[in-house]
Amino acid sequence: MTVSMYSVSIPVFIQHLNGLNTVLDKAASWAVARKVNEADLLNMRLSPDMFNLARQVRAATDHAANVAGRLSGKELLKFANDETTIAQLKDRIAKTIDYLKSIEQSEVDGTETKDISITFPSGQTRQFTGQSLLLGNSLPNFYFHTTTAYDIIRQCGVEIGKRDFMGAPPS
C-alpha cells in the first residue's frame, strides 16, 4: 500500500475526530463536577479575536467533511451551526464521522489534479487542485482547529493529555 489522497485524509480525520470526541467527553464530566455552565465553557477562547470553543469544533468538522465531499463529489454535509451543548457538538462529530465513513477510497484516490473552485463566505473565489486543497488548506486547518479546541479545554483545567488528542484510528 502506498500513501494516497484517501489514506492521508479520511482515516486521519476520523482518528482525530475520535480524539476530539474524547476530549469533549472529559470536558463534559469536568463541567458537571465543577458545576460549570456548558454554554460558558463553549464560549471560552484563547484570545478575544479568536473563535470560541464551539466554533473551533465546528471548523474542525467542516474542514474534514468539506474536503471529503469536494474530492469525492458527494453532496456536502450541512449543519445549522447552532450547537449550544457538548452533546450537540458530539452529535455533529458523530455525523461527520458517519459521512467520512460513507466515502469509498476509490472516490478520493486519484483526485490530486481535480479542479476545485471554492467561493468563500467573503465572496472571494479560489481555485484549487484536489492536492493543493487537501495538503495546503484542509489538513493544516483541520489540525489547527482540533489542536486549538484541545488547548482551550486544557487551559480551562480539564485533565486531558496528548493521548486524548491523538485519538484512535478507525477500525
Place this chain on the structure above:
Amino acid sequence: MTVSMYSVSIPVFIQHLNGLNTVLDKAASWAVARKVNEADLLNMRLSPDMFNLARQVRAATDHAANVAGRLSGKELLKFANDETTIAQLKDRIAKTIDYLKSIEQSEVDGTETKDISITFPSGQTRQFTGQSLLLGNSLPNFYFHTTTAYDIIRQCGVEIGKRDFMGAPPS
C-alpha cells in the same frame, strides 16, 4: 504527480516552519515594542502542565527533522536544546529547513513499509512503519506543536493571524 511520502511531509514541514518563523518575527518585534523580556515570553505556556513556548518550537522542529531523517536514513539533526532567545529559535528553524531541503524526494518516497524502531527518552521502544510513523505520529505532533506555539503567542496579544500560521510553500 500523485501524493507520496515526500509530498505529504517535507514541503508541508517547510511551509509551516516558514509560518512559525514569521510568527516568531512578529513576537520579537512586539517584545521590543512592549519592553518584554524574551526569556519571559519564551517561558509562557497555556497551562502549567504544558510545554512552554520554547519547547513547543523545539518539539515542532524535532518532529519534522526526526521523521525526515528516519525515513531517508540520513543522520538525525541534533540540537543542544538550550535556546533562550527568539533569534536562537529562528536559527534552529533555519537549520531544520536546510536539513529538510537537503533530503531528496527519492530518499523518502516508497518508505511506507520501512521498519522503524524508536526508543523514547522514557526507555520505551515502539515499532513503526514509515507510514504509521509519518501519518499517525509525526504529522499530528508537528501540527500540534506549531499550532500551540501560535496559540501561546496569539494569547500574549501579538498581532498574528491564520495567514501567518499557514506560511509559504517552499519555492
